[in-house]
Amino acid sequence: MVHQQMASQEITVAYLGPAGSYTHQAALGKFGNSVTYHPQATIDDVFKFVEEKHTTYGVVPFENSTFGSVVTTLDRLVSSKTQIIGEAYLEVNHNLLAKSNIKSVKRIYSHPQAFGQCRKWINTHLKGAQCIDASSTSRAAELAASESASAAISSIVCAELYGLNVLEKDIQDLRGNKTRFFILGNSPSGSTGDDRTLLLFTVDHRKPGALCDCLKTFKDHNINLTKIDSRPSLQRQWNYVFFVEFEGHKDDSNVRMSLNDIGEYCLGLTVLGSYSNKRTED
Known part of the structure; x- marks a missing residue:
């Protein structure tokens, strides 16, 4: 595993935040609770933190099984000075979160990937609501928690973190919806045979x-x-x-x-x- 390479040093990990994002969950699944995490506001910031060696590793979303590639990550890879040294997969179950009830929702915040993964549900149940892009699903939850008549498409984890009600569960268009994440580092990884x-x-x-x-x-x-x-x-x-x-x-x-x-x-x-x-x- 990647973090065994740095067993004698403190491991630090940058991820697309804030806390509770799917990227955060993927990072926790990869590295556990014994490392120091640094949430970043954008995917570009995650790359910079690793490139400038502020952290040992970075975690960014790369592609989703329903909605395809994360173009922000692709574009940043063009100029990246890091190495992709690992990958992680996470099953993604989206939920509609808000402080109020579904009838009062006029705005929905989420990451563009999440909107794409929930397009059918939104068009069926909240077609008149304004969809507003956020830098991550956890940032969307933060915004929804600070405004009335607003909701977020995010994870159950974010409902607990940001004090939101779960109005609807599992609103993604397809079952088995998964996102693949890349682990970024500054040294290439050796061959494993697979x-x-x-x-x-x-x-x-x-x-x-x-x-x-x-x-x-x-x-x-x-x-x-x-x-x-x-x-x-x-x-x-x-x-x-x-x-x-x-x-x-x-x-x-x-x-x-x-x-x-x-x-x-x-x-x-x-x-x-x-x-x-x-x-x-x-």
């Missing part, structure tokens, strides 16, 4: 088949891809960076050969990290 690696690259968009040529190198070396994403490069219009996750560790021989081959087709290539595979198939 790992995944996340790669970032861009290609010459003017060259036909450039992306196809890149992806074919994985097939040539018998490497299974598990996720592909893209985001604007912010370098020029209609230019994109690609995220590719695959089975294997960056130090595996077939992965090294694939990375050497893919370098011939890429304009830029960054290994964001290799980490032990924690996904369990339901």
Whole structure:
């Protein structure tokens, strides 16, 4: 486990806060209660805390099984100086929390991911309510606790922390709703024999088949891809960076050969990290 690497030192962990967020719960599940936690207001702040070595590790949300990738995390990975050294999964059950009753709710606070995961329920039961983005579900609970006629989509934990009533339970659109979180650090993790690696690259968009040529190198070396994403490069219009996750560790021989081959087709290539595979198939 990642925290065993720092057993002789005090371990500190930054996470997207405030207390009670799903990221906080994932961090607790990964590191337990014997480390020092530092809640951060934004995902960017979590990255900065690790990059500037204010904390040993950071925990950020990466993707949800219902609503897909957390684009804020993807965008921050483009400029990150950290390494992804681990992952964690958390089953996410959303609840409608408020100080009042459901009939008086005119505003709902939550993280954009939570709104996306509860879209059907909101459209059915609170279609006229104003949905307002918050930096996290726990921040949403804080806001709902300070205002009348406001509610939050958040966790049961936040109901207890912020003195809110649970108006409706389990309002997510799909059962088995899970979020994957990345553990950030400053030193790469070693191979476990069951790992995944996340790669970032861009290609010459003017060259036909450039992306196809890149992806074919994985097939040539018998490497299974598990996720592909893209985001604007912010370098020029209609230019994109690609995220590719695959089975294997960056130090595996077939992965090294694939990375050497893919370098011939890429304009830029960054290994964001290799980490032990924690996904369990339901």
